[in-house]
Each structure stands twice: as C-alpha cells, then as structure tokens.
Amino acid sequence: MCGRFSISIDAGTYNRFRISKGHAPPMVRYNVAPSQEVPVVRQDADRDNEILMMRWGLVPSWSRDRKSIHPIINARAETLLERPAFRSLVKDRRCLVPATGFFEWRVFNGKRPYYVHMRDNSPFAFAGMYDTWKDDAGGPTLTFTIITTEPNELVKTLHSRMPAILRREDEGRWLDGGVLSSEELSMILSPYPPEYMKAYEVGRLVNNPGNEGMSVIAPVSEDDSRKMQTRLALDGEK
DNA sequence: CCAGACGTTGTT
DNA sequence: GTCTGG
DNA sequence: CCAGACGTTGTT
DNA sequence: GTCTGG
Secondary structure (H helix, E strand, C coil): CCCCEEEEECHHHHHHCCCCEECCCCEEEEEECCCCEEEEEEECCCCCEEEEEEEECECCCCCCCCCCCCCECEEEHHHCCCCHHHHHHHHHCEEEEEECEEEEEECCCCCEEEEEEECCCCCEEEEEEEEEEECCCCCEEEEEEEEEECCCCCHHHCCCCEECECCHHHHHHHHCCCCCCHHHHHHHCCCCCHHHEEEEEECHHHHCCCCCCHHHHCECCHHHHHHHHHHHHHHHHC
16 A cells, blocks of 8 residues: 655656646655645646645545544545545546655564665656545645555565556646546556566664654665564564 | 445554 | 544 | 554642 | 435
C-alpha cells in the first residue's frame, strides 16, 4: 500500500507537471504521513494545471462530520468504479500527487521499512483523487487519497500492494476531465515497470512521523540489520 | 419509496 | 484491543 | 503507515 | 453524490 512517502517541490516541479496556476512553497520532505498537507496538482475549470495544498486522507464532501468517516488514505484501483464513495470522484476529481519515493514495511522477519524510488531519482506522480469537505461554517478542506494497485516484481518482494504511479505519458489523460473506461483505468493504473525503480532497507527512524530529514532514507547499516535479526532470532527461541 | 452506508490494510 | 494524531 | 493514548472530578 | 437493503 502506501502509508508514507517523500516529496521535493522546487522550480522544476512546475515544468515537470506543466503547472500554470497556484503556488506551493519550495519544500523537501522525507517522511510525509497521513493527515499532513502536501502539494497536489489538479486541473481547474479553465483546464489549467493548478498546484495547491491538500490534506492526505480523503474526507468525502457528503461526510456529516470529519469523525464519521475514517479519512481514506488509499483506494483500490481494481474496484474504483464499483465503490459508491469513489464513483463520482474518479469521474471528475482526479489529481496528481508529486513524489520522489515511498515506503513499504516488509512483514517477513520483523516489520522493517524499505524506501522505494526511481533509479535515476527523478520525481514522479501517484494517481490520486480529491474532494472538498465543508464544516458547519462552510469552511472548505481539500483532502486526497492515493490509489493502490498490484505490486510489480520489485515491490512484490516487500508487500502485497503498491501505489499507482503514473507513466509520464498518462499524466495528462489522468489529469484532464475526459471520461475513462474500465479498460483505460486498468491500463493507466497498472503497476509501474520495476526496471526503472530501486528499493533498499532503511532504519526505523521513518516509523515515527515526527522524524524528518535526509537521515530517514539512509540505508540501514549492516550492523543494525544484523543486530535486529539476532534479536528477532532470540525472541523466537523464547 | 426511504434509510443508511459509503474505505484500506493486515492477520510473522 | 482500539482509536486518534501526525 | 506507525506511535501513543486509552479516565474522572473539580479546579487559582 | 450513489448504491444497497428493506
């Protein structure tokens, strides 16, 4: 699935995603967690690509209150058109979530985090959907969810799901208002080719959402990894 | 017709 | 165990 | 996703 | 909003 990711927003982001409207402060984040605000790209009524801040964890517009519905951080690609909560969103509330990498926790042999990113470290976009929720006073909150799909051959070694990463040539079609058939959706949201990606184990710093900075994506040291496995082995003997 | 739900992940 | 907050 | 809290009463 | 269950 996708429950933590990294981003880098700078001047290049605007060219990369053809953004002509809106603003997001330049930022580098290594540990974005659900409920936090990050820059998202959508197409506005004038068909311009607009960047703006949204909160991770979809709260649908029809929610009575923020608590009655668990904010939805992921949506299954396979059933998008069947789910009542998503049908209207997949039609006209699609968005790009710029990212530089994401984390998966491998369950085998202790729950250990791995960082997954592009081989050339280039930025990319998750396929997302968003909505606007209004409180009693009419105050709007923009929220989004990240679509998940089957894992590719690389991520399969870590986890049973992975975020839907858009191929660059599909970003425009995902963003514009055109209706997408079930067949088009399954093509666009199919697993990203693993040959362009890389994954490595990181330290447990990422576990705490309060930790931020480059050290979060530092490879785990051989030493720490060995200690961890020893500890697990000892636990197993008890 | 109205009322009530509407999501994902994991279960080493 | 289960919920909330980040 | 993980970490951390999880309660009541009465209150300078 | 949109779907299911009664």
